[in-house]
Amino acid sequence: GQQLNQSPQSMFIQEGEDVSMNCTSSSIFNTWLWYKQDPGEGPVLLIALYKAGELTSNGRLTAQFGITRKDSFLNISASIPSDVGIYFCAGPAGGTSYGKLTFGQGTILTVHP
Amino acid sequence: GAVVSQHPSRVICKSGTSVKIECRSLDFQATTMFWYRQFPKQSLMLMATSNEGSKATYEQGVEKDKFLINHASLTLSTLTVTSAHPEDSSFYICSATPLAAVYNEQFFGPGTRLTVL
Numbered sequence: 276g277q278q279l280n281q282s283p284q285s286m287f288i289q290e291g292e293d294v295s296m297n298c299t300s301s302s303i304f305n306t307w308l309w310y311k312q313d314p315g316e317g318p319v320l321l322i323a324l325y326k327a328g329e330l331t332s333n334g335r336l337t338a339q340f341g342i343t344r345k346d347s348f349l350n351i352s353a354s355i356p357s358d359v360g361i362y363f364c365a366g367p368a369g370g371t372s373y374g375k376l377t378f379g380q381g382t383i384l385t386v387h388p
Numbered sequence: 389g390a391v392v393s394q395h396p397s398r399v400i401c402k403s404g405t406s407v408k409i410e411c412r413s414l415d416f417q418a419t420t421m422f423w424y425r426q427f428p429k430q431s432l433m434l435m436a437t438s439n440e441g442s443k444a445t446y447e448q449g450v451e452k453d454k455f456l457i458n459h460a461s462l463t464l465s466t467l468t469v470t471s472a473h474p475e476d477s478s479f480y481i482c483s484a485t486p487l488a489a490v491y492n493e494q495f496f497g498p499g500t501r502l503t504v505l
Binding site for chain 2: 305306308310315316317318319320323325361363365367374375376378379380381383
């Protein structure tokens with residue numbers, strides 16, 4: 276099945292720094308989704324990308340759908356303490372996996388005040 | 389919009405008892421609901437896919453008799469962990485895909501922390 280490789284696995288940054296994380300897949304995706312999970316909560320959809328080359332922003336967050344359709348990145352500018360959490364990329368599992376998503380391993384973000 | 393609730397948020401039970409977790413889409417109808425399990429600092433592990441009015445589809449390695457899923461309506465799915473044991477302790481999260489979704493977006497509930505003593 277399709278696999279997503281997400282990196283880095285974890286990041287420790289100072290408040291105010293910019294953050295970048297990315298996801299690559301072994302096959303072509305038609306959609307990329309980025310989620311954030313706060314400790315003890317369910318994931319929340321941050322950004323959805325539907326077209327190759329698409330660049331979409333949501334506040335301090337910017338995500339891009341790679342032209343090859345096999346990668347995506349998420350940037351967070353001017354990080355703040357509440358950005359702490361686990362960030363997941365996800366895409367349709369493909370084939371006959373109706374509606375299922377494949378998730379990356381997650382990037383654990385820690386922001387030091 | 390696209391709010392999903394789960395109940396209870398946390399539950400502690402004795403070994404051998406059964407626990408039911410509810411997942412509701414509050415402001416939309418869901419064609420499909422999904423149940424995940426998550427261990428600390430790990431990614432989401434899909435357990436099963438639930439469609440209203442039909443039997444759930446379980447992922448490989450997930451015991452269907454252990455994790456009973458009922459999808460009674462377009463807004464409610466339940467997961468029952470039968471004869472729970474300490475190794476079933478985990479964070480269980482449901483998600484739902486709206487009827488109107490075109491790109492398989494899933495909206496997640498807040499999760500249920502299950503602790504089996």
